[in-house]
Amino acid sequence: MTSNEGPRRAAVLGSPITHSLSPVLHRAAYAELGLAHWSYNRFDVDEAGLPGFFADLDASWAGLSLTMPLKRAVIPLLDAVSGTAAAVEAVNTVVLTEDGRRVGDNTDIPGMVAALRERGVDKVESAAVLGAGATASSALAALSQICAGPVTTYVRSRARADEMRGWGERLGVDITVADWADAAEAFAAPLVVATTPAGTTDALAAAVPDAPGTLFDVLYEPWPTALAAAWTDRGGAVVGGLDLLVHQAVFQVEQMTGRSPAPLAAMRTAGEAALAAR
Template identity: 75%
Template sequence: MTVRADARRAAVLGSPIAHSLSPVLHRAAYDELGLENWSYDRFEVDEAALPEFIARLGPEWAGLSLTMPLKRAVLPLLDGISGTAASVETVNTVVRAEDGRLLGDNTDIPGMVAALRERGIEQVDSAAVLGAGATASSALAALARICTGEVVAYVRGEARAAQMRQWGERLGIEVRTEDWSRAERALTAPLVVATTPAGATDALAPAVPERPATLFDVLYDPWPTTLAARWSAYGGAVVSGLDLLVHQAVLQVEQMTGLSPAPLLAMRTAGEKALAGR
């Protein structure tokens, strides 16, 4: 059944952006929901260009997805943000409210929790995070919901270590930091969350234990990462960046369109097909 509505627009912004799978996922959702007059595009936008882009948004815009380096740069440009986004000062979703206000949210955090829950992981007694930054802080916020004990963050430099400890205090979760040179120790944790760029964890692969637990690697292209491939070969559970991307996109579609539930299966299938074709 076709849903009748005025033509609406949405898009993903970031730099670089050509690799983004978000258009594939959102368009698959629109097709499944019968939203024939909705469009979803991608735009190369950096921090300097973001204010003008936001200022020029017309009433036809339903929302935006944001990737790096815009997740924090957008904060002063919005009319309000959700408690979830405020908890990590990071926005990946902008939705135009009925009164025209632009409101920010963070669907990465509940998306991470949903991706883990889909694999049967409801709670862990400890965890390790590889890396620092916006995605790492979102990972801490997700772990604050499911981890009952300590989180150890492996980072480069004391400044980043201090930042991760501060995020832990703010989010109400115990965070201990270790230098990146000791990152091999992370691999024995019940849950390892890798938030680093492509290639950063490759050197850790030989240290994967014989019976690894669960790895959540937020990358999806290239996939599998060297670490994820070794993890799977040893029988460990792996949650991929595609899992995260799909679950956070489901929440974005629901917020932007007002329709629920979003078609998770159709979106994942479209994402897998697009990745296989690269």
């Protein structure tokens, strides 16, 4: 947050980065909030280039959004990290304060919770997670807030299984790890979170039962995924990746600009239009 009324800069960093919708969402927020002196761009930065990028930041910079592969690599470059981000060892938001400090946070976790609550999912008795990557750890952190009972995660390798058990212990989640070959069993849960790359769950679409619970598929392009389409056809509720992207960006805008609430509806509309134009 800053009171400086001169030009203010923010950006999303990652590699690859050309696909990112973050500039569309943040610029829509700035327009709605009347922040004409704010700009938001994208930069292709990999892990090797991140320290040099940080070294060149001046007082005009207010914040950064981070995507793969930088969410863990950025941590040694920060002055402070929120408990939320530390819990999953992943930072997707950096706020540059007026006194020059660089503070890291993770808005994916509250973004997931907000996206689910927007669709009426406040508490579930159990849940399932498809996948075991960085997004899966954020999903476990979100589920620690809304899932009262066990979480079953479906993974492909023993190393991933051990990693997910570790995350479960750290986050206080009652976790069971199952083999990916049995992933269709996940669909009996009232909430299923799919965190895998595009195409990974397509083969599972035919196994979706009638009247399933809620699916949270973190992908937004291509959309709908085969799994999300089958879920909708069988009468289930679906929360998509754009919902997550918009909600986590809302928290980023509020932290970087100090203005609250961020304009959720305008940001979602801009994101939907941008995706439709691709």
